[in-house]
Amino acid sequence: MIDHIVLVKFGESTTQEQLQEVVSRYKALKGELEGVVDIQAGINFSEKNQGYQILLSVRFENKAALEAYGPHPKHQAVAAFIREVGRLDSIVMDIEI
DSSP states (O other): OEEEEEEEEEOTTOOHHHHHHHHHHHHTTTTTSTTEEEEEEEEOOOSOSTTOOEEEEEEESSHHHHHHHTTOHHHHHHHHHHHHTTEEEEEEEEEEO
């Protein structure tokens, strides 16, 4: 299995409502993409976040599912929304478990 973890930092103009919409749209991908075992997403509440407000996590059956996920139109639609509402930076990690 593969865990794909993304931390996202947004600009000051991004609202809490927009952050929640990012989380909702990301979670809605569950069941829409082949090879996805689980999806988690949430807004950070820790003070130790270095400015990153959202965590997005997907567990895939295998590396092939991860590779298919990136260009998938439904994933790309969520990624476009994230950019639209003010994404400044992100950190991505992929691990095999």
